[in-house]
Amino acid sequence: MIWLNAVVQGLLLGGLYAIFACGLSLMFGVMRLVNLAHGDLSVLGAYAAYVLVEHLGGNPLWTFAAIVPLAALVGYVLQRLLLDRALAAGELSPLLVTFGLSIIIQNLLQQGFGANDQALNIGTFGYSSWEITPNLYLGQFEVLVFGTAVAVLVGLQLFLSRTRQGRLLRATADNPRAAALSGVDTKRARATATALALSTVAIAGLFLAMRTSFTPTAGSDDLIFAFEAVIIGGLGSLWGTLLGGLVLGVAQTIGSQINPADGILAGHLVFLAVLALRPRGLLAPRGAMA
């Protein structure tokens, strides 16, 4: 029973990793851009929510309505003004530019808020749970996170595979030159992808901040989990990212069950095992954005 509990808690945790990783996966899938500021942008979202709650009050849950659209806007502008230029300048430039962005965000946050822990306190909802059996509890907040993660990833996948706009994004990912020659405004397509990616980054950032405390430098620590989820699942595949997040979450909780200090380590070991045995990931995509 404790193992069943570990698996269930792992799946719930994995949902959080999946939604945190999906923006990274989307930007890589559409633009071959590895966003090293991914984690810091999520922390930035958390601080923005913190400021809103400080000034306006209420349960931090309402800030989703403000922060997610704001993040989309930031993503659109960031792509048009900065990342597009970086992409045009060669393969290494986006790495350097997003690394620089990461450092800038961390230092600005340190400057503005100090290095202390902050938290978004969602009250009793944060620790209320449903008892399934005496040994198996489902945290209400964890279930909300998991449900949101699955909904967002399935929604994104359906958007990409079924809608006109999604098709234009996939075409841009597959062959940007041919997309432009077919009449696709590829700059707009890339900016849309980044806007979507940063919306998911904001959702994940707020969830992470509600689950535990955060600091200005928390983003780069969290980034490793996003990378692991993306790599375990397979680069450029959103289904893969969902699976990768779940595998990572389960590996960590089972590891913790074996020895409470070894949860994170178990996640890393599973990640390394996948890299060694299936370097293209569990669900290697057939195309640029499967």
Added chain:
Amino acid sequence: MSLLELEGVTAYYDHLQALSELSLELPEGETLAVIGANGAGKSTLLALVSGELRPTRGRVLFQGRDITSHPPHRRVSDGIALVPEGRHLFESLTVEENLLVGAASRRKGHFDLGAVYELFPFVRERRRNRAGQLSGGEQQAVAIGRALMANPVLLLLDEVSLGLAPVVVRDLYVALRRIVEEGTTLLLVEQDLTQALEIADQVLCLLEGTVVLRAEPSLLDEATVTAAYFGRSRATSPAAGAPGPSGE
């Protein structure tokens, strides 16, 4: 009024002057074949019209409007579509999705999925396949169909016959004739002189970035074409041989 006008365009490609002071007029409904040896500037000419390359001097006019600064996707909205050399299909997308992306500009006109499938019936059978799984000839048909989905006034074709079997090329040109009958203006770059001379109303030969010959195909004999193709000095040398089949 000409549909397409190039006014004294000079363009560089990889720091080399590919076209110098080139002027060109193309009336609506006419088919113009551009021929010339490798490096003569044929693909550069198409890139100027499709918007992938901007001239360092000169202007590009389409339907009387200056479109020199329009990027490629805007030129598709203007009514210019290019079938690029090497086809460049979206290999991870299905055949039908490839065609639908071609309609990204939402230009109205004769061509939709049904019209393209009517033109290339075998493409309809393959519509659920990924584009990467198709044969070369099928891929070329999809590439042409994708460009037609934008309902272009001017269709640009870069080396349609490259790497394809003669029988496949013949079928493609049958389809191109039907596209011309729909009123589409064609500007094509071809290595296959037989097909190019057969379909074209006018032939234009480029040599080292300038126009050395423009004439109706029926008025041309092989010696004239060869002379223009290689430049006069080399045309007298039998060692020059026939134009090679390789790409740009």
